[in-house]
Every structure is written in C-alpha cells, then in structure tokens.
Amino acid sequence: MLKSTKHLFHSKIKFSLWFLRSFTSLFSPPQFEADLSLSHQHKRNYKKYFLFSFLNENPTNPRVPKQVHSHLVTTASFSHSIRLFNALLRCYSVSENPKDAIFLYQQVQSFYFYFKFDSFTYAFLIKACASLSNLDLGKQFHGVEIKMGFESNLYVQTVLVNMYAESGGLVECKKVFDEMPERNHVTWNVMITGLAKQGEIEFARFLFEKMPDRNVVSWSGMIDGYTRMNQHREALGLFRRMVADDGVDPSEITILAILPAVWNIGDVKMCQLIHGYGLKRGFHVSDIRVMNSLIDTYAKCGCIVSASRFFEEITTDTKNLVSWTSLISGFAMHGMGKEAVESFARMEQEGWKPNRVTFVSVLNACSHGCLVEEGLKFFEKMVSEYRISPDIKHYGCLIDMLGRAGRLEEAEKIALEIPCEISNEVVWRILLGACSFYGNVEMGERVTSKIMEIEKRYGGDYVLMSNILAGAGRFADAESLRTLMVGRNAIKVAGSSLT
Numbered sequence: 001m002l003k004s005t006k007h008l009f010h011s012k013i014k015f016s017l018w019f020l021r022s023f024t025s026l027f028s029p030p031q032f033e034a035d036l037s038l039s040h041q042h043k044r045n046y047k048k049y050f051l052f053s054f055l056n057e058n059p060t061n062p063r064v065p066k067q068v069h070s071h072l073v074t075t076a077s078f079s080h081s082i083r084l085f086n087a088l089l090r091c092y093s094v095s096e097n098p099k100d101a102i103f104l105y106q107q108v109q110s111f112y113f114y115f116k117f118d119s120f121t122y123a124f125l126i127k128a129c130a131s132l133s134n135l136d137l138g139k140q141f142h143g144v145e146i147k148m149g150f151e152s153n154l155y156v157q158t159v160l161v162n163m164y165a166e167s168g169g170l171v172e173c174k175k176v177f178d179e180m181p182e183r184n185h186v187t188w189n190v191m192i193t194g195l196a197k198q199g200e201i202e203f204a205r206f207l208f209e210k211m212p213d214r215n216v217v218s219w220s221g222m223i224d225g226y227t228r229m230n231q232h233r234e235a236l237g238l239f240r241r242m243v244a245d246d247g248v249d250p251s252e253i254t255i256l257a258i259l260p261a262v263w264n265i266g267d268v269k270m271c272q273l274i275h276g277y278g279l280k281r282g283f284h285v286s287d288i289r290v291m292n293s294l295i296d297t298y299a300k301c302g303c304i305v306s307a308s309r310f311f312e313e314i315t316t317d318t319k320n321l322v323s324w325t326s327l328i329s330g331f332a333m334h335g336m337g338k339e340a341v342e343s344f345a346r347m348e349q350e351g352w353k354p355n356r357v358t359f360v361s362v363l364n365a366c367s368h369g370c371l372v373e374e375g376l377k378f379f380e381k382m383v384s385e386y387r388i389s390p391d392i393k394h395y396g397c398l399i400d401m402l403g404r405a406g407r408l409e410e411a412e413k414i415a416l417e418i419p420c421e422i423s424n425e426v427v428w429r430i431l432l433g434a435c436s437f438y439g440n441v442e443m444g445e446r447v448t449s450k451i452m453e454i455e456k457r458y459g460g461d462y463v464l465m466s467n468i469l470a471g472a473g474r475f476a477d478a479e480s481l482r483t484l485m486v487g488r489n490a491i492k493v494a495g496s497s498l499t
Contacts, residue, residue: 165194196225232261263300299330337369367401403434
C-alpha cells in the first residue's frame with residue numbers, strides 16, 4: 001500500500017449529471033434496446049469497446065476521461081476490463097492534471113481488492129509521477145512494481161529511467177539503467193536525453209558513443225543538450241557529424257535544437273544551409289515551428305532582410321501569432337521601429353490578437369527606434385484594449401524608451417509606480433544607465449539608493465554611479481563609492497568575447 005498522498009489529491013471527484021445523462025443515452029440506443037436477443041455480456045462488451053474508442057479518439061479533450069471515469073464509477077464497471085482501466089489511466093498520466101491518474105489508482109485499489117494491475121498500469125503511474133516531478137511518489141511506485149514482479153520488464157523499467165531523469169534522481173536513474181537485463185533504443189534515448197537535460201552532458205556523451213544503434217532521436221537529444229549547456233560549437237560539430245559522416249537525416253526536432261546554437265554563434269551561412277536543407281526536405285511546409293525559428297535565427301544572425309523575406313514567403317493561412325511576434329522582435333533588435341509598428345498594424349488587420357510577448361517586442365522596437373509617443377500608445381492599448389496586465393518586461397521597455405529620449409522624470413515616475421511584487425533592480429539599472437548618459441547626478445543618487453535596497457553585491461552599480469559623480473567633478477564622492485564597493489566585496493563581472 002502506498003503512503004498517504006491526500007495532500008496531493010481531492011477526497012472525491014464531483015461528476016456532472018449532464019455527463020451521466022449523456023452516457024445513458026449513448027449506451028441505450030433504440031436499436032439495441034429493441035433487440036432482446038442480445039446477451040448481457042454482449043451489451044457489456046459493446047460498452048467497453050465504445051468507452052475504449054471514446055478515450056483513444058479524444059486524447060486531448062480533458063472532459064472525456066472525466067466522462068468515462070464517471071460512468072465506470074456509477075456503474076461499478078472498473079472490474080470488467082484492465083485494458084479500459086489502463087486506457088483511462090494513460091489519458092490522465094499525460095493530461096494537465098497527472099495527479100488524477102494517482103487518484104484513479106487509489107480509488108480502484110481501495111474498492112476493488114481483487115483487481116489485478118499489469119505492467120502497463122505501473123508504467124502509466126510512473127509516467128504520471130514524471131509529469132508531476134514527484135520523486136518521492138515515483139520511488140514508492142518503483143517499490144510496488146518490484147514487489148509485483150516487473151523489475152525486469154523492459155517497458156516499465158524504461159519509463160522508470162525517464163521518471164528518475166525528469167525528476168532529478170540521477171543516481172537512481174543510473175542504477176536502474178545499469179541493472180536492466182535488456183535495453184532497446186528507446187531506453188538508451190531516454191537515458192541520454194534525460195542526462196543531457198539535467199546538465200550531465202559529459203556522461204550523456206559517453207553513453208551516446210557507446211550506444212549500439214543511434215538514431216535521429218539520439219542525435220537530437222545530444223544536440224539539444226549541448227545547446228542547453230551553451231556549448232554551441234559542440235552542438236554544431238555534432239550536427240555536421242550527424243549529417244555528413246553518419247548520413248542521418250535530421251528531423252524537425254533536430255532543426256529546432258540546432259538553430260539556437262546557430263544564432264548564438266551568429267553563423268548566418270549555417271542558417272542558410274539549414275534553410276536550404278529544410279526546403280529540400282519540406283520542413284518549411286510541414287512545421288510552422290521551424291519556419292518561426294528560422295525567422296528568429298536570421299534576425300539574430302544580423303540578416304533582417306532574409307528574415308523578412310522568408311516571413312513574406314509563408315502563406316497567410318500558415319502564419320501564426322509567433323510568426324508575427326518573431327518578425328516584430330527581429331525589427332526591434334535591428335532598431336527598425338517603424339517597420340515593427342507597421343507589422344503590428346498588419347497583424348491586427350489580419351485578425352491576430354497580440355499577447356504579452358508581442359507587446360514586449362513592439363515596445364522594445366519603439367524604444368530602439370525612438371518612437372516614444374507610439375510606444376506610450378501601445379502600452380495604453382495593451383492595458384485598456386487587450387486587458388493585459390503589464391509585467392516587469394513591459395515596464396522595463398517603457399523606462400528604457402523614456403530614458404533613451406531623455407524623459408528621465410517620466411521614467412522615474414513609472415519606476416516608482418511599479419507594483420512591489422514585480423519590481424526588481426533591473427528596471428532601476430536601466431534608469432541609472434539613462435542618468436549616466438544624460439549626466440543627471442541627483443536622480444542617479446536616488447536610483448542608486450533604490451538599487452542598494454534590493455542588491456548591494458553587484459559592482460557594476462557602484463562603478464556606474466562613481467563615473468556619474470566623477471563626470472560632475474565630485475571626485476571625492478566617486479572615490480568613496482569605490483571604497484564602499486571594495487568594502488562590501490561587490491562583484492565586478494569581467495568582460496568576455498565570443499571569439
């Protein structure tokens with residue numbers, strides 16, 4: 001018996017009467033009621049088949065598992081089919097509320113003592129633990145599945161490896177993997193990608209090189225791992241080896257994994273090669289995620305013309321909000337405020353409603369394009385028309401925009417009005433930079449005091465304010481601030497270069 005998990009789950013599920021009535025009508029069609037020759041077993045098999053199909057045909061509808069669960073509870077039908085129970089368990093394990101899978105298991109365990117769970121049951125329960133990132137609960141199910149004799153089951157053990165990797169139990173993950181009497185390519189891929197996601201990139205590479213049968217999932221997992229660890233040249237090297245040496249065709253997932261490495265290095269030629277490969281393989285047609293990522297990559301590699309041209313090549317029916325946001329963001333990082341504003345207007349004309357990310361992009365564009373009045377109107381539109389509550393990024397863009405334009409008093413007023421629960425030192429540092437640019441010593445001192453209330457250990461704040469004081473001829477005050485920085489052991493981040 002598992003330890004109590006009442007703190008995770010509701011004491012009972014409230015089922016809708018509408019759901020019950022809908023199922024009564026579904027399971028009592030006139031033609032079946034009229035046919036008296038049908039046996040009770042035949043009717044029951046029909047119901048099981050219908051429920052099973054209903055679950056499999058609606059995997060993403062959160063109401064469907066609840067409907068089926070409701071019927072099984074009210075008709076006491078759980079004991080009729082382990083296959084149907086597992087299908088319901090699987091839906092819960094991959095849903096937005098994986099804890100429902102655990103509740104279902106506990107419910108059946110409590111009321112159907114004779115019910116025999118199989119390997120799929122424990123695999124889905126362990127999958128739910130992985131989705132919940134609940135390591136302790138996963139360990140409990142690990143113990144139960146061993147007691148039930150599934151410690152050598154390839155499917156269960158593979159899911160167990162994934163659960164430990166997803167939940168951060170790397171010691172247990174390695175132990176389960178090492179003790180498996182049999183492994184397939186799924187097991188290897190789960191282990192390698194799990195380690196890579198957790199930052200164990202060297203051990204993941206060691207297993208990758210030992211893997212007897214690498215496939216595109218293995219390569220994609222390693223490339224993604226290197227990208228996550230900011231080892232972008234390693235990621236590119238592995239991608240070249242994958243395509244050129246081993247002749248493995250990358251998938252859409254591989255392309256999505258390698259493009260961040262491309263734009264972090266700024267390798268526009270590699271971006272063009274991947275784009276060309278995508279055209280040849282049809283990625284630009286089949287996956288909008290790849291298209292949006294290419295727009296973003298071209299822009300971040302300095303080719304806003306290529307980004308814009310590629311955006312225009314995408315059909316209207318294919319574009320989504322991310323496509324428009326990527327284009328607007330690209331214009332913003334290139335200081336093309338006017339083009340960003342025009343793109344925003346086109347987006348609205350085509351019926352797309354901007355989200356908070358879109359507004360961050362267009363506000364950033366207005367900041368870099370010196371379009372202060374337009375930026376203020378966008379901020380007002382976001383709040384009043386689209387009912388989006390501004391977060392710290394929106395305020396940061398607004399303060400940066402006003403600061404660049406020399407409207408420091410307005411910027412300071414907005415900074416003071418930011419709600420305490422989201423305010424941080426970053427927005428004050430933005431304003432301090434504007435004070436430095438315009439030589440506003442008095443405001444600089446006020447802003448520095450605000451920063452020191454939040455963070456005293458960042459040396460850059462002391463240096464910047466010291467320079468402001470020195471620029472105003474207050475050399476003694478500047479030296480005192482430098483001395484204070486040394487006394488507080490404030491950290492001054494060293495400069496670095498990508499080359």
